[in-house]
Amino acid sequence: MNKEKSLFTNVFAVAFLIIIGFSIYKVAVSKDNGINLLDKNKVENRVAYRYVNKNVLDENSTYKFGGQAEDSAANIVTSIVADYRLFDTTLEVIVLFISIMGFSMVMPKEKELIKPSSSIIKHWSPILIVFMVMTGFYMFINGHLSPGGGFPAGAILSTAVLLGFLSKTKVPSQKTFKYIEALSGILIFLMGIIAYVINGSFFYNFLEGGRIGNILSGGIIPIFYSLVAFKVASELSSVFYDFYQEGEDYELN
Amino acid sequence: MLYAASILSIIMVLAAIWVVLTPNLLQAIIIFALVSLVASALFLFMQAPDVAITEAAIGAGMSTAIFIFSYKRIYKTK
């Protein structure tokens, strides 16, 4: 039984590799439109050359505030992170997900309860939590108009959860945070696949960009930043539940 | 502008030397939050407001909190 199974696996693996090698060979030597893999590539065909020689400052350019543009977000760093290099940002979100998952697996499972907090935290924490959540929501909604974005918004939201956790106000349990994180991750990749179905390349900006300076500008950039903010906030919040045990009452010692 | 940036840089490097050389571990963790705060101010001098907000929220907030939680978990009788 073991010998039959390993023979089948070996034959299947060799056939799979032969199919992939054949496809790469066909792409390398075909003579259709585009650039061949085995050509001596000219400098004028590279993407970097085209971007370096682009000029928006001559007389007949129409780049102005309140007009249309190639990528119409007013914050240039946002348009690099969330439109020109969206692939790198998605893979970094995957790296963060794997490291937090490893942290949950490695921590030992015996936990203590939190000691009771002082009266200053107990009385002022509901007001402070409201202000912190409002700041976090403002920061990812206006990510393409002013400094900020999805990543610091996630950190600020998780600090609000930490304050609620230390002062025993009602915060969602760990299971809720895991569900929110999984849902945001699935929606990020679903957005990439929808862009592939509509227009032919993965993570293409398929909504129309408005005018520079409006709040509804930049295509899919506000949607993407909201998903990233929720994912980062729920990941960093579920770290605290592995240190201390949640519960209603506490013991005095 | 040059004087303000140079005073902040000297404070940051001296605080980093203090973190490495002190024998008290709880003191080292709290001075590390000071290093992160001054680095966030230096990011603002380099005209990078996005990076300054991110470094202030994560370096001085979350990282110090996780270090103190694990310190209390390890040295639990004191």
Add this chain to the structure above:
Amino acid sequence: MSLTNLFLISSASLIFVGLYGVLTKKNIVRILLSLNIIETGINLLLVAFGYVEGGIAPIITSSESIANLTKMVDPVPQALVLTSIVIGLGTTAFALGLTINYYKNLGTVSISKEEEEKINE
């Protein structure tokens, strides 16, 4: 000295201070603290490479920002450092989880076998 040279020298000296801490200390939590100082120094160095003398922040706020487009600082290193800071936090959390497990199994947080760590207050 100019402002660019000041930023480069201060970031490089932060990296060297952290490197000294990683090489000579014996407590695992202190080694992780020095590793975090090295990461802060590297992020400062990356953003300092894109600084232009007399530059302004790369955000378009009104019509006169379009007239000053050549004086903006480089936005590509800032975009790379933005995600690098968040991932540094993730790896620090993972390393601290491993340290707590190490303490539970062996009873000490020191990497040398002869001496135990004296707990100061």
